[in-house]
Amino acid sequence: MSPKNDFLRALLPVLCLAAISLPAFAEEDLWATMQKTASAARELNYQGLFVYHNGAMIRSVQITHIYEGGREFTRNVVLDGRPREVFSEGDDIVIFNAKNDKVVIEKRRGQNLFPAMLPTQLYPLKQNYKLKFVGQERIAGRLAQVIDMVPNDNLRYQYRIWSDAEYGLLLKMSMLDMQGHTLEQIGFNQVAMLHTKDLDWFQPKIDATKPYVMDDTTDLTHTVDNLVVANLPTGYKKVDQIQLRVPGRTAPVQQLIFSDGLASVSLFVEPMAKGMQPRVGKKTMGSTNVYAHVLNGYQLVVVGEVPAQTVEQIAQQVTFKK
């Protein structure tokens, strides 16, 4: 037996091992990790502190999350800037927002609040992103699997996610532009699993000295009109349409919301009233792009955490049915 054969024989188990462990990085397995990550944020009980960065803006948020009897309860306390508490139960979100001499209660529709950023239905994401295993990193004292979500086209940004190697909880997520610069980032500084189902914490801190007022200027019911967006950018679908009642305006402002499963874009449509200054042009603010123009006597404004090309394409595709 030649030394060369010996070498190959010794190498064989290593090769086999490599062959076995390779599928762990295959895309289908990465999608399984994504699915676990999407579920973990909703089904685990945890408490922690996370930080949101967007350009120069930094916000620390304390989160408590409990999944009990099929219901999900979350309390987010924003620790920087204006006092703000965000409560959610399932898709219902109520915000207690201190503003000068009063506290405004705002209600919202279901949103993917961190760490539940990934939708539980991954199908739309699979159409628009490829996964790439990056490696392992330690985040907030936990070992994380790092996965890149690489877009199939330039109509959306790239994302990187850090998923807890043990629990699957999303520990961190960042959004990157085409050049790989981080546009925004959100991640835990510390996080711990909770072993209680107590809901004592699920209530706002009431300031007895301030009046509480309800913000009810938004009509969250679906509306229909003659608006058509013919060719949406690939992978984007209309997910909602609401109308905003704006004091001092005669007509409500329509807000259409589009999403590719992760990124979202709003299209605002309002009739040009007499004396209204038309807005035409574009703007980039960090990860947010804006495109405005006027069509058939309507002011259109498109806003989204997507590349400039995407907001422009949506704005150009709006037509009005006769």
Place this chain on the structure above:
Amino acid sequence: MKQQLSALVDGEVDVERCEHIFLAAKSTGEVAQAWRDYHVIRDVLREECWVESDMTSRIMAQLDDEPTMLVPQAVTVSDKVTHIRPRFSKYSWSIAASVAAAFFVGMFVLNQPEVGAPTQIADNDTDQYVVAHHNYAPNSATYYMHNVAYNAGE
């Protein structure tokens, strides 16, 4: 439903059921209106101070039509009411005082005439739209902040 509302407003609902927080969010139209109405009624009953508004006068008119609304109902929703927690009832939630909440007031009010180059929107020209986008689009990360424009609307 109105009995539940009454209980909610009077703080007789178990906090752990969380309904007091979410009733307003879950309900629309009549129920949401009733929820606010009850706060006004309760404040009136307690002779608490509140600011006169169109809404409160409308409610006073309603009270004439519906005197029964003023009678505190025995709480019948036994599964929801486990014990009295006065935590919320202690405080005056003068919701009706400014139901026409200022949040969106001025939000879309037109700014100064555009002066920038036609291809570049002026700095704060579209901020209101950006805030509305962040508030209602299902993108969470932008959710914890408020742009400067939020202040501008006040």
